[in-house]
Amino acid sequence: MRLLPSLTVSLPLVAGAAAAAADAQWLEFAAGAGPGGGRHVVFLSGDEEYRSEEGLPMLAKTLSQRHGFRCTVLFALDADGTINPERGDSLPGAEALDSADAIVMLLRFRRWPDPVMRHFVEAFRRGVPIVALRTSTHAFNADSGSYQDFNRFGKRVLGEQWVDHWGRHKQEATRGVPEPAAQGNPILRGVTDVFGTTDVYEAYPPIDATVLLRGQVLAGMVPADPPAAYVRKRHSDGAEQPINAPMMPIAWTRLFANEAGTTNRILCTTMGAATDLVNEGLRRLVVNGVYWGLGLEVPARADVALVDGYEPTMYGFGGYRRGMRPADHALGRALVPPKAK
Numbered sequence: 650m651r652l653l654p655s656l657t658v659s660l661p662l663v664a665g666a667a668a669a670a671a672d673a674q675w676l677e678f679a680a681g682a683g684p685g686g687g688r689h690v691v692f693l694s695g696d697e698e699y700r701s702e703e704g705l706p707m708l709a710k711t712l713s714q715r716h717g718f719r720c721t722v723l724f725a726l727d728a729d730g731t732i733n734p735e736r737g738d739s740l741p742g743a744e745a746l747d748s749a750d751a752i753v754m755l756l757r758f759r760r761w762p763d764p765v766m767r768h769f770v771e772a773f774r775r776g777v778p779i780v781a782l783r784t785s786t787h788a789f790n791a792d793s794g795s796y797q798d799f800n801r802f803g804k805r806v807l808g809e810q811w812v813d814h815w816g817r818h819k820q821e822a823t824r825g826v827p828e829p830a831a832q833g834n835p836i837l838r839g840v841t842d843v844f845g846t847t848d849v850y851e852a853y854p855p856i857d858a859t860v861l862l863r864g865q866v867l868a869g870m871v872p873a874d875p876p877a878a879y880v881r882k883r884h885s886d887g888a889e890q891p892i893n894a895p896m897m898p899i900a901w902t903r904l905f906a907n908e909a910g911t912t913n914r915i916l917c918t919t920m921g922a923a924t925d926l927v928n929e930g931l932r933r934l935v936v937n938g939v940y941w942g943l944g945l946e947v948p949a950r951a952d953v954a955l956v957d958g959y960e961p962t963m964y965g966f967g968g969y970r971r972g973m974r975p976a977d978h979a980l981g982r983a984l985v986p987p988k989a990k
Contacts, residue, residue: 672730675742676722676975678709683717684945691749692722693769695734696757696784699847700923702732702969703961704782705755706978707926708935710956714980716936721745724975732973737761737790743768749777751942753935755921757784759791766796773806776911778942780935782921783847787811806905807917808854813884815897816848816866819965821877823849823920824865825930826896831861836902836916836937839950843934844872845925847964851884852919854901862934864899864919866892900934902941914942923961929953958983 680687692709694701702724709720724732725739733739737760746752746768761769766789773779781788786803787810789796804810816823825843840862849864867874877892900918907913916938918931925931932953940947961984962968970987978984 673975674726674730675724675745676706676709676720676978678713678720678722678980680717680719681714683715684940684948685712685716685718687717687719688750688943689745689748690718690720690751690753690939691745691772692720693740693752693754693756694723695725695737695740695759696755697735697969698757698966699755699783699921699964700962700969701755701782702734702973703978703984704921704923704926705753707923707955707957707959707984708753708932710980711932711953712936712939714956715952715954718939722975722978730974731971732969732975734969740765746772751778751780751939753780753782753939754785754788755782756788758787759789761789761791763794763796766791766794766799770796770799773913774907774909774911776907776909776913778914778939779807779916780938780942781807781915781917782935783919783925784811786850786852786917786919806907806913807915808858808901808903809852809917809919812851812853814848815851815864815881816877816892818848820870821848822846822867822870822872822874823899824867824872824876825862825899825920826865828860828863828898831859834859834861835947836934836941837861838937838947840930840934840937842872842928843920843930844928845920845922845931846870847920847922847925849897849899850919852897852899853885854898854903854917858898858901858903860898860901862898862900862918863896865896916942922964924964927959927961957981958985960985
């Protein structure tokens with residue numbers, strides 16, 4: 650792996666530093682002041698549909714600049730250094746996982762080669778806490794190599810795999826409803842009015858999971874839409890039930906005792922598309938999850954104000970922004986629609 654030159658340089662090398670930043674294969678955000686104390690959070694982007702390459706850099710800016718975490722964001726890249734989430738075999742900079750204190754991931758059917766996958770597996774086996782978003786329930790799909798057993802990572806570790814869309818895709822949005830039994834859970838501190846434009850997934854986390862939020866399927870795509878009201882069949886067993894009775898879990902925690910003898914704190918949510926993360930409540934859930942995973946006191950109301958402008962792309966296959974590089978998501982760079990650039 651090519652090592653990048655340091656971006657801390659003397660004045661005569663400013664031009665060279667700018668070139669190095671433009672060529673960077675991943676993002677590094679130094680820790681600002683805050684309770685994170687420089688702990689290292691590694692963000693793993695790589696899904697073809699839900700624009701993790703846009704949402705995760707925004708979260709990394711928030712955690713670094715407002716909470717004191719050092720953050721690294723990794724991407725799937727083409728050979729020319731541009732971001733291509735359809736490259737399921739690509740993750741430059743995976744060595745960052747060797748010093749990860751926590752992982753935030755939004756992956757879908759990755760097939761990383763063994764030398765890359767090894768860094769993830771070793772971090773997992775160290776007991777690193779994991780915050781897993783949306784399609785991370787089906788993060789890996791290797792057809793060769795030493796780690797094909799991680800194709801079951803979603804079901805085995807997070808608590809669920811891909812089952813089915815429960816709400817109608819791109820037609821019925823999601824309202825997050827707190828689980829009554831989770832009242833007082835620190836991860837829900839300050840988490841209100843959760844809404845996302847993605848649909849609810851069919852999901853059945855195991856009995857050892859603590860459900861935090863359930864997903865109310867809405868009869869439309871805006872927060873003011875009423876709950877949907879119809880009956881549908883469950884994919885899991887073919888039985889029929891009202892779409893919102895009971896509502897499917899959309900966020901839960903687990904304590905997973907892994908095969909290396911350590912325990913991973915897991916927060917999994919089936920929300921998390923870049924468009925979902927426009928929602929303040931959902932951003933706060935993720936930030937709170939990092940604090941909880943690391944055993945830190947969760948703030949009463951974590952600051953999740955956007956650091957830079959953020960107008961993410963609507964989710965969908967084939968819809969990623971072509972020609973973007975990691976440096977396009979650097980501090981001071983707003984994410985704006987292509988026509989506004």
